[in-house]
Amino acid sequence: MNLKDQMNQGAKEYGAEGGGQFQFSKSGKYSLRILCQPIAIATHFFGQGNPSHVCVGKEKGCPFHTSDHKKPSVKFITYVIDRQDEDKVKIAELPWAVISEVADFQVEPEYAFEEYPIPYDILVTVDKAASPADIYKTMAARSNSEVPAEKIAELEERMKEKTPEKYVEQRKSKQVEKMELEKQYDGDAQQQEAPDYPEGPEGEPTI
């Protein structure tokens, strides 16, 4: 399955059709290497200052798929080499817009790739002040370059600890736990608010 199909499948699974929220920290130019298969994670946002919710999927009881809620935004979890920070291997949450460009590269003969790590860096220009569709501009480096063996070893270490799949699963199960807690809390609050019913004479059933 190529990345585009995978994205479409991710979108279907979460009831999202792309677009979405972005999470690069600042405007500027970034250069990174995608090291492994990006895995979709969907989040519901409720405006600034409100906690967002990881989407656990409509079928799994995510409560935010009613008509008055927005569709979740889909991002992708993967490992990257961060060229801005001493080539460190890091887990990354990449916006849909960036991965969508990479998916286009994948089917372009000049930039086609089959396996991970992708054979070239990607260059992302982030402009936080631009309109939502123009915040991210993604290019491919002009030439391929080798990922050093030590970086592959570092990636393997990190993957042993936590694959992107596992990271996404953990985020989802944390959300499920949170939902359970909230349910319990709501239950308690309702009990406290229940009106006091007048009591009948002790020992006698009220008819």
Ligand SMILES: [Zn+2]
């Ligand atoms: Zn959801």
